[in-house]
Amino acid sequence: MTAPPPSHPPPHRAAVLAGVGGCLPPTAVTNDELAQRLDSSDAWIRSRTGIRQRYFAPPGTATSDLAVGAGAEALKSSGTPDADAVLLATTTPDRPCPATAPVVAARLGLTGAAAFDVSAVCTGFVYALAAAAGLIAAGAAERVLVIGAETFSTLLDPDDRSTAVIFGDGAGAVVLRAGEAAEPGALGPFDLGSDGGREDLITVPAGGSRQRLSGVEAAPRDRYFAMDGKEVFRHAVRRMSASARAVLDRAGLRPDDVDHLVGHQANLRITNHVADEVGIPRERCFSNIAEVGNTAAASIPLALDQAHADGVLTAGGRVLLTAFGGGLTWGSTVLTWPRLDRA
Incomplete structure (x- = not known):
């Protein structure tokens, strides 16, 4: 019996945005709260950064928890709970080893999906979008959940005024589906x-x-x-x-x-x-x-x-x-x- 020829992705196959979601910790931290400790002021922080508040994850919360929240919202927005791959852009994984993406995938009911972390700091989400688009273009995935999630507060020196006032914690996500390059939502170049x-x-x-x-x-x-x-x-x-x-x-x-x-x-x-x-x-x-x-x-x-x-x-x-x-x-x-x- 002759084996069927290998399948190939159709020409002009593109990654198309199909859903968005976000997740923030429950409590905001205002400039005034930080200024008391850092010998600063709300006016000083706003004038140099444009920031008036940020969110810090409470004890017991990890990057994966925020990623799951954002991922669930994006999947809901897309109209279906399924994805073939999960890409997590983060600088603050739950552990140095293993990657956090497989944990997130399992908690979202996507056990078996390809899952890996992308580490490019603040550019990580754009790098992850490009990687996801490549998976879809190659025919390796039909739907990809791309998440950016951080608990950057875990890296900050609480007494360093130059960084402690700038960064916050949170997660955002999008779902990409296979589609055509000419349709609305298609990413690229x-x-x-x-x-x-x-x-x-x-x-x-x-x-x-x-x-x-x-x-x-x-x-x-x-x-x-x-x-x-x-x-x-x-x-x-x-x-x-x-x-x-x-x-x-x-x-x-x-x-x-x-x-x-x-x-x-x-x-x-x-x-x-x-x-x-x-x-x-x-x-x-x-x-x-x-x-x-x-x-x-x-x-x-x-x-x-x-x-x-x-x-x-x-x-x-x-x-x-x-x-x-x-x-x-x-x-x-x-x-x-x-x-x-x-x-």
């Missing part, structure tokens, strides 16, 4: 990049193999997140702007064609500078950093979920996504917002 020569700009020095095999005990401060704020600002604006322009060029679009820019929610001033560099009016930028802070890999999907819920993102609108993070890493993509149900 993508632009991705990295520069490992500047790994020192955004880092947690201790805890990995380099420090553990150095023979030197880690200093207490090396267990916390650290960054060079001025240099990060400069690189973030330059890399996100160039990446966004590259995606628009590949898609045959002009800045005027973009209805909404949804960038990584790093700092409101960064978002505004990127918009200016790309040539997109600032009023077309969606930002929720004032309410949730910088949630790293969760920031773009959380922003998409809120913008959708608020009615800012409507069917037919052209949306540009761009991000920058440690590594250094950066990435962008573009899509036409599809018609999605709102909870």
Whole structure:
């Protein structure tokens, strides 16, 4: 008996956005609460970051708990509880080993689905979107759940004013389904990049193999997140702007064609500078950093979920996504917002 020929994905197969969801810890932490400890003020924090509050996960909560919450909402939004793969972008996995994505998949009833973590810090969600699009384009999956989830508060030095006021915890998610490149919701093209020569700009020095095999005990401060704020600002604006322009060029679009820019929610001033560099009016930028802070890999999907819920993102609108993070890493993509149900 002759074996049937291998199946191949149809031409022009694309990843299409089919659902969105988000999850935040139950209690917000205001600037005033942090300012009392950090010799700062609400006005100082707002003027430099655009943030007025953020959410910190309570004791007993892990990154997987937030990821499950966001993933469940995205699956519900998509109209079906099924997915062939789960990709989790995070810098704060539940454990160094194993990956957190399989745990999330099992808790969502997706045991047996392919599942893996993506580590690209604040660019992680865009990298995960690209990986998911590749799985769908190759015919390896029909539906992929992509989650960005962080408990960044676990990495912060509570007495470091330069970082403790910026970051927050949360999770956002989208469901991608196989579809056609010409239909609303189709992702692409993508632009991705990295520069490992500047790994020192955004880092947690201790805890990995380099420090553990150095023979030197880690200093207490090396267990916390650290960054060079001025240099990060400069690189973030330059890399996100160039990446966004590259995606628009590949898609045959002009800045005027973009209805909404949804960038990584790093700092409101960064978002505004990127918009200016790309040539997109600032009023077309969606930002929720004032309410949730910088949630790293969760920031773009959380922003998409809120913008959708608020009615800012409507069917037919052209949306540009761009991000920058440690590594250094950066990435962008573009899509036409599809018609999605709102909870």
